[in-house]
Amino acid sequence: MRDRLRIVDCTLREGDQTPGVAMRPEAKLRIAQMLDRAGVAMADAGMPALGEDERAFLRDAVQACERMVVGGSARCRPDAVELALGCGLRAVFVICPISREHLVERLGSSLDRLLGDLERCAGLIKGEGASLEVVAEDATRAEPGDLRALASAAKNIGAARIFLADTVGCRVPREISALIATISEQIDLPLGIHCHNDYGLATANTLVAIEAGLRWPTATVNGIGERAGNAALEALVCASERLLTLDTSIDLTLLSGLSTAVSEATGLPVPPHAPIVGRNAFRHESGIHVDGMLKNPRAYEAFPPEWVGRNRSLVLGRHSGRAHLRALLSEMGRELEPDHLDRVLSEVKTEALRRASEAPGEGVPIEALDRIVRDTEI
Numbered sequence: 110m111r112d113r114l115r116i117v118d119c120t121l122r123e124g125d126q127t128p129g130v131a132m133r134p135e136a137k138l139r140i141a142q143m144l145d146r147a148g149v150a151m152a153d154a155g156m157p158a159l160g161e162d163e164r165a166f167l168r169d170a171v172q173a174c175e176r177m178v179v180g181g182s183a184r185c186r187p188d189a190v191e192l193a194l195g196c197g198l199r200a201v202f203v204i205c206p207i208s209r210e211h212l213v214e215r216l217g218s219s220l221d222r223l224l225g226d227l228e229r230c231a232g233l234i235k236g237e238g239a240s241l242e243v244v245a246e247d248a249t250r251a252e253p254g255d256l257r258a259l260a261s262a263a264k265n266i267g268a269a270r271i272f273l274a275d276t277v278g279c280r281v282p283r284e285i286s287a288l289i290a291t292i293s294e295q296i297d298l299p300l301g302i303h304c305h306n307d308y309g310l311a312t313a314n315t316l317v318a319i320e321a322g323l324r325w326p327t328a329t330v331n332g333i334g335e336r337a338g339n340a341a342l343e344a345l346v347c348a349s350e351r352l353l354t355l356d357t358s359i360d361l362t363l364l365s366g367l368s369t370a371v372s373e374a375t376g377l378p379v380p381p382h383a384p385i386v387g388r389n390a391f392r393h394e395s396g397i398h399v400d401g402m403l404k405n406p407r408a409y410e411a412f413p414p415e416w417v418g419r420n421r422s423l424v425l426g427r428h429s430g431r432a433h434l435r436a437l438l439s440e441m442g443r444e445l446e447p448d449h450l451d452r453v454l455s456e457v458k459t460e461a462l463r464r465a466s467e468a469p470g471e472g473v474p475i476e477a478l479d480r481i482v483r484d485t486e487i
Contacts, residue, residue, distance in 0.1 A: 111356040114319065114349050115150035117272075117301060117327040118342060120371060121170075122153045122182055124333040127375065134166040136374035138173060140330075143367050145174040148358040153202050153242075153327070156182045157192040167196040180242065183230075185223060190230045193239075200240045202272070203230050207259050208247035211276075220255050224262045231266040240269035244303065248273040249280045249288065260296040270299040270325055275314060278307030278337065282317040289321035301325030304340050306332060311340040316348055319355070330371040331379055331386065343368060343385040343417075351412055362418035381470060385417055392422045394472065396430020399423050403436055424472035427461040429454070437478060445482070452485040453478075 121141060125132050132140075137155075144152055152174075157164050171179045180200025183189040193201045205223055206212045212223060227243070234241045243263040248256055256273075263271045273288065280288075285302070292300060302318045302325075304311040315326045326349075332341030343364045349355045368386035372379050381388040391414040393399050401408035402423065414421050423433060434454055438445060445453065460473050460481065 111354060113324070114355040114357045115325050116148075116342065116346060116357055116359060117325055118144050118149045118152045118329065119303070119327050119339065120144070120152075120329040120333065120342070122155045123303075123327075123335065123339055124329045124331075124371065124375065125155070126335050127333045127338070127377065128335075130333070130375045130377065132374045134162055134169075136370075137166050138169055140367070140370055140374060141170040141177075141179065142173055143363065143370055145177040147360050147363040147367060149177050150358070151178040151180060151200060151325075153182055153200075154179050157196050157198075158183065158189050164192065164196050167198060171197045171199065178240075180239075182244070185226045185230055187226070187229050187233055190233050194233065194237050198239055200242050200269075201230075201234055202242040202244050203227065204244045204246050205259055206246045207255055208250040208276075209252065209255075210250060211247050212255075220258060224258065227259075227262060228266055231268070235267065241267060242301070243268045243271045244274060245271060246274050247276040249275040249284070250277070253291075256292070257295055260292055260298065264296050264298045268298065270301050271296070272301035272303050272325070272327065273318075274303040275305055275311075276303075278305035278311060278314075280314065281310065282313055285314045286317045286321045289318050289323050293322060299325055301327060303327040305335065306337040306339055309337070311338065312344050312348070315340040315345055316353070319349060319353060330367050331377070331383070333371070333375060333377060341384070347385055347412075347417065361416060365418050385419075388470070390414075391419050392424050394424040394426045395428040396433065400430060400432040403432055425457060425461070425474075425478060426472045427458045427465070429457060429461075437475070438482070441475070441479065441482075443482060449485060449487070453481055456481045456485055 121137050154170050155163050155167050167181050178199045181193050181198045182202040183193045185203050185205050212218050231241050245259055260271050300323045302323055304314045328340040328342035328345045330342050332338040346357050346359045349357050365386055368379055379386055393402050398409045457473055
């Protein structure tokens with residue numbers, strides 16, 4: 110049996126905090142159910158302190174999700190934890206700012222006060238049927254001794270896990286790997302990670318943490334979140350399954366539908382070049398690529414699109430070559446002489462340039478190709 114990885118989704122909390130985004134409760138509930146059906150192990154689905162509508166959504170999500178553990182985030186304060194417990198959440202992510210930038214400069218607090226508050230929060234959670242998930246906010250900039258003290262306290266008060274947050278996305282993979290190794294040696298407690306994408310490293314950093322032995326990674330659908338976002342769930346899951354050969358228990362064919370649902374709920378379009386779910390992820394145009402694809406799809410695809418519920422598309426455009434043109438004409442029941450084929454290809458490129466300014470990314474449709482074939486006959 111393959112080693113198991115448990116995906117923790119943060120789309121409904123972190124993703125909803127994307128600047129300018131405000132998902133409606135009914136849309137969030139639908140996404141929660143889709144995450145549940147897809148096989149996500151746990152969700153940080155919201156922050157109860159946000160308001161009654163958020164709490165109502167969380168209560169509904171707890172009831173609606175059959176397999177996924179529905180949790181929520183709370184500041185490290187007893188009143189915030191009580192709000193979370195009042196929603197019936199099965200997991201409470203207690204946010205513990207641990208760097209000096211946050212703990213001292215932002216909050217004017219101290220390590221001793223933080224650990225005391227955490228112990229009081231743990232006392233409230235104990236016996237309520239919820240797990241305590243300690244989130245070490247800004248862990249990657251924390252003093253090693255402070256982070257070690259928080260991890261040790263988490264272990265002693267019965268936390269289920271501790272999540273290390275690269276809150277401003279400022280670490281490179283080797284530093285993340287070293288941090289996971291260090292904390293694992295010091296504390297016998299399951300580890301999670303929460304990476305931000307400020308330098309474009311969130312997914313890569315999460316993957317190296319997994320390679321270092323961590324088994325509770327967080328991610329968001331489409332990589333949305335504060336500022337530049339977070340690790341993209343779809344890329345993280347596929348890389349974990351395909352490259353690291355881990356069992357995520359995720360139904361990969363549902364990733365595209367999840368991506369679309371989150372895009373519609375947030376109003377944020379999916380970039381065409383996004384891995385797995387982007388429009389261009391399995392589209393090919395250039396002559397060399399299409400020639401290779403016609404001979405063997407593995408030539409220019411890391412994995413078949415059907416694996417993630419997608420379809421392959423060969424786009425006729427300015428960079429197309431004769432092999433693609435012959436294949437399309439064959440489907441149309443046409444076979445052209447070499448000179449005629451060259452004239453058609455030249456006109457296709459001209460048409461593609463014109464269309465690129467009017468409808469970028471669309472290419473030349475079959476109807477236009479049929480017209481060009483007729484217009485170039487001698």
